[in-house]
Amino acid sequence: xxxxxxxxxxxxxxxxxxxxxxxxxxxxxxxxxxxxxxxxxxxxxxxxxxxxxxxxxxxxxxxxxxxxxxxxxxxxxxxxxxxxxxxxxxxxxxxxxx
Amino acid sequence: xxxxxxxxxxxxxxxxxxxxxxxxxxxxxxxxxxxxxxxxxxxxxxxxxxxxxxxxxxxxxxxxxxxxxxxxxxxxxxxxxxxxxxxxxxxxxxxxxx
Numbered sequence: 001x002x003x004x005x006x007x008x009x010x011x012x013x014x015x016x017x018x019x020x021x022x023x024x025x026x027x028x029x030x031x032x033x034x035x036x037x038x039x040x041x042x043x044x045x046x047x048x049x050x051x052x053x054x055x056x057x058x059x060x061x062x063x064x065x066x067x068x069x070x071x072x073x074x075x076x077x078x079x080x081x082x083x084x085x086x087x088x089x090x091x092x093x094x095x096x097x098x
Numbered sequence: 099x100x101x102x103x104x105x106x107x108x109x110x111x112x113x114x115x116x117x118x119x120x121x122x123x124x125x126x127x128x129x130x131x132x133x134x135x136x137x138x139x140x141x142x143x144x145x146x147x148x149x150x151x152x153x154x155x156x157x158x159x160x161x162x163x164x165x166x167x168x169x170x171x172x173x174x175x176x177x178x179x180x181x182x183x184x185x186x187x188x189x190x191x192x193x194x195x196x
Contacts, residue, residue, distance in 0.1 A: 003174070006165070008106060008163070033161070036163075046174075050176045050178065053178055054178045054179075057178060057179050058179070059178070059179045059180065060179075060180065061179075061180060062178075062179045062180060063131070063177070063178065063179040063180045064176075064177075064178040064179060065106070065134075065175070065176070065177055065178075066175065066176035066177075066178070067104070067165055067167070067171070067175055068171050068174045068175065069165070069167065069171055070168060070170070070171055072168070073165070073166050073167055073168055073171060076101070076144075076166045077163070077164065077165055077166065078148045078162075078163070078164035079161070079162075079163055079164075080148065080151055080152045080155060080157070080160075080161065080162040080163075080164070081152075081155050081156070081157045081158075081159075081160045081161040081162060082157065082158065082159060082160060082161045
């Protein structure tokens with residue numbers, strides 16, 4: 001079983017932030033904005049990446065949100081302003097993941 | 099019909115940020131972190147708040163993410179670090195919304 005996820009983070013330290021971004025890429029997630037990744041993860045990898053992020057961040061100052069989502073929800077997401085490269089969150093991306 | 103939503107924003111200007119927060123409160127959403135609201139919206143209110151936020155923000159610098167979610171997805175959300183007041187995102191909150 002796999003799950004579609006958004007990962008959105010707010011990390012103060014540049015080095016730690018870069019390391020979290022690297023982890024996301026290693027897991028095959030796609031960067032859709034500076035601090036936002038999107039992609040599909042196997043269920044066990046979902047747990048794994050959560051643990052890795054938790055190890056990397058400073059829990060006192062940083063935050064990482066991991067939002068799984070289903071197809072219906074994905075279609076209803078609204079992104080206003082500079083949130084994403086909107087070309088990515090379009091039919092092409094939908095076609096890739098669904 | 100109503101929908102459960104997260105609203106997560108990144109807004110540079112203090113005044114604009116406060117106005118978006120006020121809008122979220124007016125719509126009955128609950129503040130779970132400085133820049134994160136959670137709650138239930140009627141479908142037409144979902145469209146309305148999207149438009150209001152879009153009117154308020156500076157589209158060149160700011161972003162607002164509006165993530166609808168279903169019960170199954172909600173139970174799987176991971177919040178690491180300082181993301182939320184975790185007491186809110188617990189059984190009590192689940193009980194209130196589902």
